[in-house]
Amino acid sequence: AGWDDEARQAAKSDRLLGAGLGFHWVLDKKPDGEYRMDDGFHLAARTGVILFRTYDFQMSLEGGYLVTWNEDIDRAWLLSLGIRP
Numbered sequence: 022a023g024w025d026d027e028a029r030q031a032a033k034s035d036r037l038l039g040a041g042l043g044f045h046w047v048l049d050k051k052p053d054g055e056y057r058m059d060d061g062f063h064l065a066a067r068t069g070v071i072l073f074r075t076y077d078f079q080m081s082l083e084g085g086y087l088v089t090w091n092e093d094i095d096r097a098w099l100l101s102l103g104i105r106p
Contacts (some may be wrong), residue, residue, distance in 0.1 A: 061091030
């Protein structure tokens with residue numbers, strides 16, 4: 022007995038894709054050891070997957086890249102793992 026199309030579709034994971042624009046505060050450590058607070062607008066791009074979406078809980082795995090336009094043009098790679106009840 023095979024699965025029908027609806028059951029097959031329900032067993033798949035969902036993909037995520039997104040972007041955002043916002044304002045970001047950054048705490049920078051300078052070469053002389055001093056810390057300095059900086060801020061600026063940022064642009065973020067994210068992608069990921071939602072796993073176990075047909076169960077009582079879901080897991081998400083997301084990655085992304087963030088650029089903050091400030092004096093130093095700060096950049097960051099993001100990786101997050103989430104569990105949703």
